[in-house]
Amino acid sequence: MKLGNLVGERFKERPSDCVIDSHALMVRGAYIKFVASGIYSSFAPLKRIFHKIEAIVREEMDKIDGQEVSLPVVLPASLWEASGRCASVGQELVRFADRNKAPYLLGMTHEEAAVQLVRESALSYTAYPFMIYQIQTKFRDEARPRAGLIRVREFTMKDAYSFHTSQKDLDRFYGKCYQAYQKIYERVGLPEVIAVASGAGIMGGDISHEFMLLSAAGEDSIVICQSCQYKANMEVAENIVENQKDELSYPLTQVYTPDVQTIDDLCSFFETTPDRLCKAVAYRKESDQGIVVLLLRGDYEVNEAKLKSKLGCEIRPAEIDDKSGLAAGYIGPYQLNASSDVFFDRSLENTCNLICGANKANYHYSGLDISRDIGDIGYIDVAKAVDGGICPGCGSHLLSVSRGIELGNIFQLGTKYTRSMGMTYLDENGQQQYPIMGCYGIGIGRLAACICEARHDAFGPIWPMAIAPWQVHLCAVRADNIEVKTLADRIYSELTNRSIEVIYDDRKVSAGVMFSDADLLGVPLRVIISPRNIKENKCEVVSRDKTLSLKIDMDQCVETVIGYVRNGK
């Protein structure tokens, strides 16, 4: 198509509310148009990118025997009541009533709808296994959309659901899907995406992986071992601490510490380091409003995700008042008010001579030896893994913590949904069984944004050939020159006739404008027809990533370009 007809205004100034580059470039290049917080319309270039990504996703899903289906966006609330999620999921689920006041909701994930679709169609074990998938709009009323297309409320997602008659078969398929995902990220131009072990979140289930692009703009923390294959989301990363007890355990001694509350203050007061402190953090459980006190070594942070899953309920930081019986800033394990649940983190195992709060204002203890002073207690793992920490996989001290953007996930769901929704089949022995499920998601828009985030320069995105909105950007520099125009028109129609996707710029604008717009559109191959080139009977073929720049004879132009396109240049 001709660039002059492409609707959408490109401009050079960076929009003030864009924090990350992919967002700024997508606005500047007229890929997206803001509609409301976390809600965008897409212009043609982005829609074309979506089509290509979706085509790749479809191919890879079909290769592992996926069947594309379509599930509704609007679902009756009763479907989610059956699984229990109507109650368990919070405000991100949009609920509304139809004209008859019947409750409905907007699908944010489709396990229930998937089970509902196939429930009566797979009554015999011979129907298994199978996988259904769809590519569809989801709506999640996120508390805080951000970063352009990275975190939005309305988005397109490929979601897939597989059904199996044994854990072994689910394991097998899970592995195939894992590989299919890696293939997808490779094909769309992000081979550096890694898989990390993750938590279940609202999906429920056991084993799960997230596919992550390491990026400073990421919202997740990822723990990676530099020496083995261990990779995990911070939410589930095990934290291992190996302490050596001092030879001498000093007696527990109360010390007057006026107005010394923070870790920093304590360290300077006692002239010591945070690892010699026993820190206390208090939470309130949402389930019964009970207080939980967590004790951990002063140089570690609480991993609230791990704590939540240990407690099995939501938590929030406890506001410490008089009623709680806790002395804010001076909480310690020794003679702690017994009305709280108390947990000791692993980081305190095998320690002595610690400093801790004395449970009364302005006093601390020194010389704490937990096994001597508190007794024989169990330790749990609720601290955040740290840079340089011990790897649970290989035991090296080579853990590093990075930021990452989640580009997809795969879950083993077990029978949570089939059981709650009464989906059964008869096995070889005529026994009624619940199928075991897996589910697999990829956000299409977020993937496009991440490709832009990972593949751009100061002037615009550098789209990989496989997903670029067009394959070739044809520039007729000085289109007012009849010779240029005639030649460029001819090249355009020849390339188009050979099924090459060409965006053709024959506007009567200066070269600067033309090239800047081309940079913003990020098309991988650029062909330049200009009076200067025509004089030598040449045309120019350059790549957006600047790795290729050649002048070739005009009559070889079409073949050369087609060659590069086919090679995925």
Next chain:
RNA sequence: CGAGGUGUAGCGCAGUUGGCUAGCGCGCCUGCUUUGGGAGCAGGAUGUCGGGGGUUCAAGUCCCUUCACCUCGACCA
């Protein structure tokens, strides 16, 4: 939900202790000149100053209220 910030033309912004017809750059339209990295000159169009209420002779500016958006946190497949 907590804390902070911003709303003035399509975009980026200025607008002082309230004061005349609300400006600048980019973009847009017309004409002429230019033409290999966002051209020059001349002319032109475009504003409920986020909304509502108030104070005042007078409000973009002060007060109250409300909405939207952004950032950090909380939350989150």
